[in-house]
Amino acid sequence: MSYSVEPAQGGVTAPDGFRSASLHSGIKAKTGALDLAVLAADTVGTAAGLFTTNLAKAAPVLVSQRHLAKSGGRARAVVVNSGCANACTGDDGMANALRMTTETAQAIGCAPEEVLVASTGVIGVGLKMDRVVPGIRGAAAALARDKGAEMARAIMTTDPFPKDHAVVVRTSRGHFHVGGTAKGSGMIEPNMATMLGFLTTDAAVPPALLQRALQESARRTFNAITVDGECSTNDCVFALASGANGVTVDEELYPALQAAFYEVSKALAIGIVRGGEGATKLITISVRHARTLADAMQVAKTIANSPLVKTAVHGADPNWGRIVAAAGRSGVLFDVDRATVRVGGVLLFEQGLPHDDAAPEAATHLKGSEVCIDVDLGAGGDESATVWTCDLSAEYVRINGEYRT
């Protein structure tokens, strides 16, 4: 089965059969700031979810996990708020997360377990339900096809810009769309899912295939990014399939769905990193010739989370020594003398020795806004991994010394 995946207009409502609405309910203090969104399929479709591995799971994470299990992977809508994480909020928090789903279900006409819920913002603060409930009713009454971009803004917290993406997949059995939106931008090293992400498709996809496509694409996208090594209490990414355009994804069409999920997830994941707190540069770290994928990922993530590497990149210093030191402490076994380090394609370290004459060329590369670090472990294997991160700036410290997560 041959197929093509091409960029398309729009975001989370680009696929047929989805509408959304966003508004300022009053959770955020700033007048007019969007803080609540409802995304709904026209009829009940299938759904999949990935959730934070943090033991301190927020109430909306627990409620969404239960609803997906109870509905057997079917959902009609997602309700999401920003400005309050509804995490560490005890029994009241659970009741409030549940109420968000029942209010949404009642407003659009479906069962509560067919509604998923997500929250993002300050931990340990209760939701103002006297604002959330009217907000949900208002949003449910205003659902429209052309409001996908608003949802991308409504889920933002410290994100400097909204993130959405869509593609159209063309196959000999017809075409379908995949769209999505996501938000960061601190406490980002998802482990199973990113802070918040929402994917949609107008193909019909059985729940098991939808879950598989979400997991497979997240492994090399949402789970391959890090801003600060922090895995949050609220991380989750949902996929909803409306089936509105008549194409049904089976094993034959699965690779096309998977490719489209990867494209959309990658664009959103890189968007999260670009919009990382205080970020001025996108850093792409590729590790090759590892013995296992896990080894490649571990080395790449250790480099990506190294504050010394991140500050060196921030200062445009081609400090390959910090890259070698981070790889060396990653816990993965390799022979340092067989490893090479390239920055912007420029060879800086080989056979245990520096190529300092090349440092000025690498420094020029580092002054740009997109930085590539390539490490060849020479470990005799053929596994590779790519991880995206951002630099560490004084602005990150300022944001997180002042902002209450």
Next chain:
Amino acid sequence: MSYSVEPAQGGVTAPDGFRSASLHSGIKAKTGALDLAVLAADTVGTAAGLFTTNLAKAAPVLVSQRHLAKSGGRARAVVVNSGCANACTGDDGMANALRMTTETAQAIGCAPEEVLVASTGVIGVGLKMDRVVPGIRGAAAALARDKGAEMARAIMTTDPFPKDHAVVVRTSRGHFHVGGTAKGSGMIEPNMATMLGFLTTDAAVPPALLQRALQESARRTFNAITVDGECSTNDCVFALASGANGVTVDEELYPALQAAFYEVSKALAIGIVRGGEGATKLITISVRHARTLADAMQVAKTIANSPLVKTAVHGADPNWGRIVAAAGRSGVLFDVDRATVRVGGVLLFEQGLPHDDAAPEAATHLKGSEVCIDVDLGAGGDESATVWTCDLSAEYVRINGEYRT
């Protein structure tokens, strides 16, 4: 056997039978900046060492490991330079590290394997041996009892102040001293040893007991600190015993030696954290009621390395949510609803819920220069661990965006 451990004057040369000398050899560019030190016992004594677990071990680390093995735990002297790590320097680096030991051995009259060597500074740059060799000869000719404080300064790189400490141990079988010096102050999450640390004692200690005392004390001191989660290429800590005062440590006296090593190591380790790059606050993180020591340590270190916790402390924000989130992603299993979090002794989180009325009191504590975070996991075990770290400031970013490690 009862004993007392009391503070004493001096540092690494406080114990009898040790002399040292430090000078500016020309490795550091700044005129007069101390960059080379020799520490020597009057006669050959015993020695122990702990070394970095980083795969990219610097040449002096490899040479010192071999010398300790070859001499069977005996040593006469340590030669150390700052300003150049002699790491990732290939065969020339190995030859230079070895030459530092042979030159020292020749100057003071012992076998080369009885000399240990350590370097700290920029990675990937070769030692200027035309400056190092005359430096070693000059230092060896100037050895004196009263120059311990100079050595504490000679091993500094970005350290804002020198670190040394000494104690006197009194027992019914006589007294002995333990002294030491250490340096940080970036790339600090030692795993087996700190960046550079040197302990001395004038007791006679068999090599196996010396190694055991060093390991036991490092476990809860040097290995319980972190500035930035980075384990360096050059980390090592040495212990030298001169036997100059006639007391021999055996199993009966071992607890006294161990207690003294702990006191000196703890003072030096906390000094490294206080002098961490950009640090403005010392943070003491204690985790209690864990099922295993490893669990307690892992939770404490995850909190200690959390950039969100470190920036919150920097901003005096009693953000217990970030502490709970860091513990929750640490990989250690516990029930969040049974855990408690205290900042400065003030209860902020209990039974899954915040105590926000106490936040102002905790904020006042956080404005000070010494911060205590206590986490009770309530996990049914009785193991505890304490880790020391510092806050993350914009100054850390500035130092590491500009300084070449």
